[in-house]
Amino acid sequence: MNLRTQYILDSFTELKQRMFEHLPFDQTPLAEEEEDFLQKWDDLMEEIKSLSHDYLFTAQELLARLIRCYPNLTALIKRELLWFVGGECLHFLGDEELALYQKFEETAYEYEQNGQDYDIASLISELRNKETPNTITH
CATH class of the missing domain: 1.20.1440 (de novo design (two linked rop proteins))
Structure with a gap:
């Protein structure tokens, strides 16, 4: 899996x-x-x-x-x-969230192409922390 x-x-x-x-x-x-x-x-x-x-x-x-x-x-x-x-x-996600998860996909792809391991939850958390204070964080 x-x-x-x-x-x-x-x-x-x-x-x-x-x-x-x-x-x-x-x-x-x-x-x-x-x-x-x-x-x-x-x-x-x-x-x-x-x-x-x-x-x-x-x-x-x-x-x-x-x-x-x-x-x-x-x-x-x-x-x-x-x-x-x-x-x-x-449809239940906002524009900011869609942008966040698109960035996640790009970053995860880069890690995979470079043979680097990553943790999904940690990577998403890291990307959320880089957002501006006005964006939604869940």
């Missing part, structure tokens, strides 16, 4: 854990809609682990559904996760 795919898997795992701390996922028993959502989430995790070529489409669908159906949980989503899965999720 490559670095980016592992980061996506880890981010989805962390997000699911954090969802259980908030309504409606902290309720017992869960409503049928939430049970269905979590089942689709588990299916996505298996798709990512098996490196299914369609996992990004499923990820886009689930993140968009999370934002539409559970707006109270939107703040739990790592902003870079929206970038990494792309598609409809890019």
Whole structure:
């Protein structure tokens, strides 16, 4: 599994854990809609682990559904996760964020071309710290 795919898997795992701390996922028993959502989430995790070529489409669908159906949980989503899965999720990012993640892609590409290792979270954090104080940081 490559670095980016592992980061996506880890981010989805962390997000699911954090969802259980908030309504409606902290309720017992869960409503049928939430049970269905979590089942689709588990299916996505298996798709990512098996490196299914369609996992990004499923990820886009689930993140968009999370934002539409559970707006109270939107703040739990790592902003870079929206970038990494792309598609409809890019519409939830602002222009400054899109520029930041484009810069991330350029920098990561340079590292890869030079055979340098890097940590995705550290690199994004470093790039955010270089932003001007008026930009959004999440």
